[in-house]
Every structure is written in C-alpha cells, then in structure tokens.
Amino acid sequence: MRITVNVNSVEMTAEAEPRTLLVHFLRENLELTGTKVGCDTSSCGACTVLLEGESVKSCTVLAAQVDGMSLTTIEGLADGDVLHPVQEAFRANHGLQCGYCTPGMVMATVSLLAELDVVTEEAVRNGLEGNLCRCTGYHNIVRSVLDAAGVLS
C-alpha cells in the first residue's frame, strides 16, 4: 500500500506492506536511520518518535496507521547546525554514553516537557519510565532533562 506521512515538515511517500512497522518504514523506506530499533517489544523506548507531537514507540505502530499524519524524528529537531535545546542539554550534561538510547530519550523528553506543568526530578524520572539506558546513565540523563527545562539546580 502507498503510505504518505509528513516527517519533520517534509511530505514523504513510500510503498510498504500493511504489516510494516513504523520504525522500519522510517529507517528502511524513508532512510531516516536516526530512530533506533532496541528491544522490539515496546519496552525500551529507543524507537520513540513524535506522532502529532506526542511520543510513541514506533516498533508498536503500523506505518499504515499513521498514513496522512505528522511525525517528528530525531533528524527533525536541530535547526541546521543549531541543536534543539534538549539535544544541547544532553550534550552539555553528558546525558549519553554509548548513545544508542539517546534518540529515543531525546524525543521522549521533548514530549514530556511539553506535557509537564511543573518539571521536577521525580516527574522526569516517572515521565521517562518508558525509556531504558543500558549504560546506566540515568543520573546524567535526568540532569540533562532538568537543564533543558531550565530547572537544574
């Protein structure tokens, strides 16, 4: 079937089987490989992208389900060479080690900060429960998110 999505403000179309998962559609059909496949069981969050502005796990969404909808991936955050504030905060606070979970962490953070009225460390830790980091880098990730929100003490 023919699937058209708006990814990072660009309309993109590709042919794919109905069973194609969104993460594979992004990576293989649209060649946007910033989004990672981690656990492939909707646990780890490495495949997190924004669907109509909200975080979703793209390994548990069919590309067919989002035909005609808007997506944001990690490739769409920076403005040219200027990093998005969340990306910049992860860089400044060493919020990554191997970097594999990072695209998902950053996208989940963008969604979380848009939803939180008051950003606290507890709210960040709860809000990122759907993203796993196997370098055990949570301490600096949480610092990065607080910094991005302007509340790092």
Next chain:
Amino acid sequence: MIPATFDYVRADSVDEAIALLGEHGPDAKLLAGGHSLIPLMKLRLAEPTVLIDIGRLRELSYIRPVNGHIAIGATTRHRDLEISEVLAETVPVLAHVAGQVGDAQVRHRGTIGGSVVHGDPASDLPAALLALGASLVLRGPAGERVVPAAEFFVGFLETAIGPDEVLVEIRVPPTIGGFGFQKFNRRAMDWAIVGALVATTDTGTRIALVNMATTPILAAASEAALLAGSSVSEAAGLADEGTTPPEDLGASRLYRRHLARVLTRRALESAGV
C-alpha cells in the same frame, strides 16, 4: 519481529466496522491503538487475516457525564483518561489507574476499549472496571446490548464480545469516596505481577485484583469481611481467597497470594477505609 501478512482496511464509522467484520469473518480483528494486538501479532500469537482500523473514529473518543454515569468512548486513549477533568471530579480512580498503564508512549496510543476487549487479567483497566461496576456497550448487526463488567470477562484473553460486535462505550458510575491502587512490578512500565484496587462506590468498598486469576477478579472475601465489621488487616488477609493466580517468571503462586494480601491492605489504607 514482523507480523504475518494481513490486509488493512480503515473504517470510517462504527457501522462500517461492523459491516466489515461481517464481511471478513472471524479471522478479522479490530485495530484501535494496537498496543495489545500488535505485540501479539509480532510474536505470531495472533495472525488475523484482516485488520479493520477504528483508531481514528472520533465518534468513539469522548468522556462525558450522561444520566448519572460517565460515558467513555471505546477509543479514548489512556492519556485522555489520565488528564480528564470529568474523571478527576467523578471517578478519580479511573484517571489514576489509566496514568499507571505502561508508560507515556503507551498511554499516547493505547485505548481503554482495546485494553478491555483484549481481556488480559494482568492489565489494570479491566480490574478497575470490575471494581467500579462498569457496563460495556456492544454494538453489532442486531443493535446494541449492555453487558456488566462482571459478566464480560469470561476467561484468559476471552470476553463476552461476539465476533461481529464492536465495543463502543464504557459506562462507569461515579465513585463516592477514597480509592487506592497498588501495582507491583519489577520495571516501571511492565504489567503488574499483582495489583490491588480499592474503590468506594454506592454499593460499598469494592476490591479488585490484577493478575490473580484468568480474569480480573473481585476480592470477595475481603469485601464481605469489611461489611461484617472486620478490620482492614483482617479483611486484607482474606484477599487471595478464591483466586487462582498464575505462576511464571514474575512470581510463584504462593508469592502472588502473599502480594495480593499485602497490596490489598495497602490499597485499603490509602483509600482511607
């Protein structure tokens, strides 16, 4: 993991979805958020030949008070329940439980109707609906019927819904007092190893257990003990009576029984019973 092949059709109305179910037969499945069905399809535990997508039916996404109860459209997402002002005022336990399902990403996609018709005894919302005395509105070719939650969950991943029916609405009576929800798991986003939910309704203190049988189940002995004047700890000590908990990597049967008693006590305490 890739699902087996299937045909995909999008229904533009509930009536069209019912017609498509009739046309494609029992191997067709409805798809809403897909957060129960797609994982099963990836594991090839489910291999529907046709998916009928009802995920975009705005007519099934709402939360509103109607005639003394709260009417919730079947494709209302967990996130919408979590932040609903109507639920915060009338059935706050349901908003709270929805906010504990999976993680933020899951709650952005998963729907209450999808969770209910999946009928997993380890999921939180079916137990909540059982405790609350909710009703499920099913629409099929012959019209609508209303099934109480107590009669809807009939076995493991098995419900009273017919192959040509669509769950369109969940009706929940308002609660009248405190609530408690205790969910025990090893990773924050996981299914409950055991959960205990306490709601105060006009029929008294209701206690439902998650993952303690092949269906969500009421802690009937605890409820009866409270009615008879037992203390919270005495009543909670009976929570596992009549349950048939599973045994798996998460916990043994014995440990689940222990958890049911402990979590019920904590849930009763946090409900202020």
